[in-house]
Amino acid sequence: MTRFSFSLNATDGKARTGVISTPRGEIRTPAFMPVGTAATVKAMMPESVAATGADILLGNTYHLMLRPTAERIDAQGGLHRFMNWDKPILTDSGGFQVMSLASLRKLTEDGVTFKSHIDGSKHMLSPERSMEIQRLLGSDIVMCFDECPALPADRRRIEESMRLSMRWAQRSRDAFGDRPGYALFGIQQGGLEEDLRAESAAELTKIGFEGYAIGGLAVGEGQEAMFGCLDYAPDQLPQDKPRYLMGVGKPDDIVGAVKRGVDMMDCVLPSRSGRTGQAFTRHGVVNIKNARHADDPRPLDEDCTCPACRNYSRAYLHHVYRAQEMISGMLLTWHNLHYYQEIMAGMRGAIAEGRFDAWEAEFHAGRAEGDIPPL
């Protein structure tokens, strides 16, 4: 049986490319993970998600524990079988979404009690319960249960929260147990404070994990502050393990993170934007609802090979968006996920060939051009 492992194939500056091996398949890094919150990547069939080039999905513990429940998914043979996705799945710990979605939260050293945003029912999450839920789901990459304060926050709040998360990281490690083929990732906290990030990284490294996430970013601090933190945070983590930046981001966030040594990312942006009529392209964002597209026979991106670009005009995409047809979200989500995976593939190739800077310059030049002029 394949064990969980990570091998670095090449680096270019701080950017890295490699492969995470798991019993469910390989994950080429840098990797972008589409988000399948409630056991589906919204508006997509799983075969289509795989066709975009995704090697791994992210599932949300918070949503799944509330509906349909982890026990129910376990009884159905686990999340992979339930949602018809046989490649790796990473699940978050639930901690972040308890903070952003649930009501009546009560945080103690033990964990968090909260009320469901769906039906008001009462629930509890702790390191031990989060590990249990993620095991029931059958997640290949399990995340430590942590607490993540919104930024800006004062240093004292960030410090206390980070230290709590580090105690919870140890409890997560203990509760995870010995599960060959599965991985547990620690999550670095510490806000934008370099010394707290260093302390957090040292604590996590002492405990020992199969991978390390950079948590607590993309929570309102802005790209400049995030990149400032990423200028040192990845370097504080072990070189020989995957580094995962949680909840990032826009295409240029992703490129900037990879440049700074990040190996994995996830974000709802490509799928959520697809449902609201926003397409990401090599030439920036296209708002398909804009009237300029109503009579435009050209595809979103003439060089894109996704079904939305190969088979449909902007005029059609505009029409189905305006008519609120489901195919609008289906096609734009497909395009966005395809584009994101194309960025990842482009970066992997460029890093392997030692031409990341040139690739990055071309990426930014394409975006600076802006969308093609109206007809």
Added chain:
Amino acid sequence: MTRFSFSLNATDGKARTGVISTPRGEIRTPAFMPVGTAATVKAMMPESVAATGADILLGNTYHLMLRPTAERIDAQGGLHRFMNWDKPILTDSGGFQVMSLASLRKLTEDGVTFKSHIDGSKHMLSPERSMEIQRLLGSDIVMCFDECPALPADRRRIEESMRLSMRWAQRSRDAFGDRPGYALFGIQQGGLEEDLRAESAAELTKIGFEGYAIGGLAVGEGQEAMFGCLDYAPDQLPQDKPRYLMGVGKPDDIVGAVKRGVDMMDCVLPSRSGRTGQAFTRHGVVNIKNARHADDPRPLDEDCTCPACRNYSRAYLHHVYRAQEMISGMLLTWHNLHYYQEIMAGMRGAIAEGRFDAWEAEFHAGRAEGDIPPL
């Protein structure tokens, strides 16, 4: 170039099987046409619609003339190219939906003026304008512009309306012109009055069409009354042309119509029901929202080969319906359209082999069994 033609291959009782040939491909009859109202079969990619076995789609003139407009679709190369469907398309005339959806309708001998249900803008439909719109759309099978009174209605109203529709049928024929490879279908009216249906059929036959529809049914009269009318209406129409029953129906409506000599049908039911959690199966209707499915690992129908049945449990379908995920409508619509096409293929095979009665008995026996018992 292939011209439009119909050849009857076999009959069994009144049931018929054959092939309609068009430049865009063959339509095996009896045929069920999925409805692609606004240039999309809701929740489906067109490749998936084709994969269910559909040879032809129906588009709605009323919706398309309002948004994105027929002129716009024409400028984009026609409806086939616009919506990425290269097989035949039939469009209705717009008459039926003006009556059911538009407001401030004013009916004269010339045609109908009305206000759009989308934005209140004022529009006109007449036989000539309907022919123009359907030509701009590039429809392969064009329907005469007619008026269709809701049932029940008194005989005098039905008679006057039918005679108006017959005058409009002549104007539609005149306006359609000579278009090799394209077909114009007349529409029989006359409510549930056998002599009015006969008069209408005689008028239409005198004008001469490439096919004949039975209109004015499935408008509230109930299955028994509809079958009563279908006991004579198809026989009043020419034997050597396709007969199309508009807006029908449930699976047993379709089987009963084919038994009575109908060759083509269309209905929103399989797609609309798919979006509201209803699945049609060999054993009747399954309401996936029902709590009995929450822990059921079995597929909707163990013998069905559609993606929803091959790859997902009832538990999953129940979950994504409850969570209002788009994949719920995507999978159930796919299943329903697949099942409808399986009924059509079953009937075609049975008629060709002279065992329609046995097939029909098996169809009804399967439905009488009801859904599998809960676990």
